[in-house]
Amino acid sequence: MTAGMIRVLLVWGLLILLGAIEFLASYLPIDRAWRPLIMVPAVMMVLVVAIGFDGGPKGSRSSFARSR
Amino acid sequence: MSSTVAHGFQYESASYQAQTALAGMWLFLASEVMFFGPIILTWIFSRHWNLAGFDAGGREADLSIGTLNTFILVTSSCVYALGVQFMRQGNIRWMILCCGATLVLGLIFLALKFGVEWPADIAHHLFPTAANFKITGSMEGGARLFFIFYFFATALHGVHMVVGIGLLLWLIRRARGGDFSSGYHTPVIVVGIYWSFVDVVWLTLYPLIYLIGRAP
Numbered sequence: 001m002t003a004g005m006i007r008v009l010l011v012w013g014l015l016i017l018l019g020a021i022e023f024l025a026s027y028l029p030i031d032r033a034w035r036p037l038i039m040v041p042a043v044m045m046v047l048v049v050a051i052g053f054d055g056g057p058k059g060s061r062s063s064f065a066r067s068r
Numbered sequence: 069m070s071s072t073v074a075h076g077f078q079y080e081s082a083s084y085q086a087q088t089a090l091a092g093m094w095l096f097l098a099s100e101v102m103f104f105g106p107i108i109l110t111w112i113f114s115r116h117w118n119l120a121g122f123d124a125g126g127r128e129a130d131l132s133i134g135t136l137n138t139f140i141l142v143t144s145s146c147v148y149a150l151g152v153q154f155m156r157q158g159n160i161r162w163m164i165l166c167c168g169a170t171l172v173l174g175l176i177f178l179a180l181k182f183g184v185e186w187p188a189d190i191a192h193h194l195f196p197t198a199a200n201f202k203i204t205g206s207m208e209g210g211a212r213l214f215f216i217f218y219f220f221a222t223a224l225h226g227v228h229m230v231v232g233i234g235l236l237l238w239l240i241r242r243a244r245g246g247d248f249s250s251g252y253h254t255p256v257i258v259v260g261i262y263w264s265f266v267d268v269v270w271l272t273l274y275p276l277i278y279l280i281g282r283a284p
Contacts, residue, residue: 004153012146019138026279032119035280036112045142045271049264053149 011052018045086254093258097265104224104269111217111276121210124203126281128194128211129218133185134278137177138270144173145267152260158250164243170263171236174229182226186219195219214281221273228266235259 022041030037079085115122151166189195193202196215203211239259242248248256 002153002157004156005150008146008149008153011149012142015142015146016139019142022275022279023135026275026282030283032123032283033116035283036115038279039272039275042271042275046268049145049268049271053145053152053260053264 008053011048014048014052015045018042018048082252086252089254089258090261093261097261100265104221104272107217107221107224108272108276111221114213114217115280118210118213121203121207121212122214123281123283124207125194125211125214125218126277126279128189128192128202129278129281130185130188131278131282133180134274137180138274140173140177140180141267141270144170144177145264147173148260148263152253152256155248155253155256156250160243160246160248163248163253163256164240167236167240167243171233171240174233174236178226178229178233181222186222189215189218218277222277225266225269225273228269232259232263232266235262 018041022038022045025038025041026035075082075085079088147166148170151163151170154160154162154166190198193200194215195201196212196219201208201212236259239255242255
């Protein structure tokens with residue numbers, strides 16, 4: 001298993017963890033007007049997906065650099 | 069490596085062609101953000117003025133299917149990313165297997181969403197134009213608005229999923245034809261970015277639909 005594969009699996013674990021935090025946070029007695037704060041873990045998940053799986057645009061560029 | 073990779077006449081090298089493809093996908097996704105972004109912001113704004121109705125609508129959404137679908141989509145992105153790693157090693161067979169697994173997970177997502185959840189919602193009189201809408205009283209207007217957003221946003225997301233599944237089928241066909249190698253696999257990376265975007269859209273929709281309105 002390569003370092004890249006290990007990173008992908010760690011990113012998957014982090015996403016599941018953030019998803020679980022988000023899910024459990026929805027059961028907290030937060031006032032209705034403030035409940036959109038539950039989306040904070042979702043925003044973090046979006047960032048993790050964007051930069052985690054392929055290292056983001058930088059990762060993609062390095063992949064192309066290898067193909068030169 | 070570029071000497072062995074064919075490229076269009078308008079590109080100086082295969083590398084430039086690859087970077088152009090990548091830039092094109094990011095530009096396309098920027099336009100998609102401008103498309104989905106206003107829908108999501110309008111959703112949040114509308115909820116602010118219809119708190120009780122939106123929360124009543126959110127409580128009717130099927131949390132178990134929504135959560136399972138979130139797990140499925142996150143896992144599909146992970147499996148695809150593993151496929152990219154295999155591709156970089158030149159392991160075409162495992163890359164095709166990962167693409168196939170991603171495709172199957174995408175189909176399961178669509179089956180749960182449009183084959184199970186939507187029909188159940190419609191059967192429970194939750195379609196926003198239903199004459200005998202399930203939620204009545206002072207919350208009816210807000211709840212109908214919630215389900216307008218729900219059906220519209222999930223349908224749009226579903227269309228993007230179908231396009232992604234079509235792209236996966238195209239990738240598998242090309243990979244089986246020997247079009248990709250560890251030196252050239254630009255379409256694999258570009259489709260991966262698209263699939264991650266579809267994942268990201270769902271990660272934003274999931275709390276809006278299923279979690280925010282579920283006040284204890």
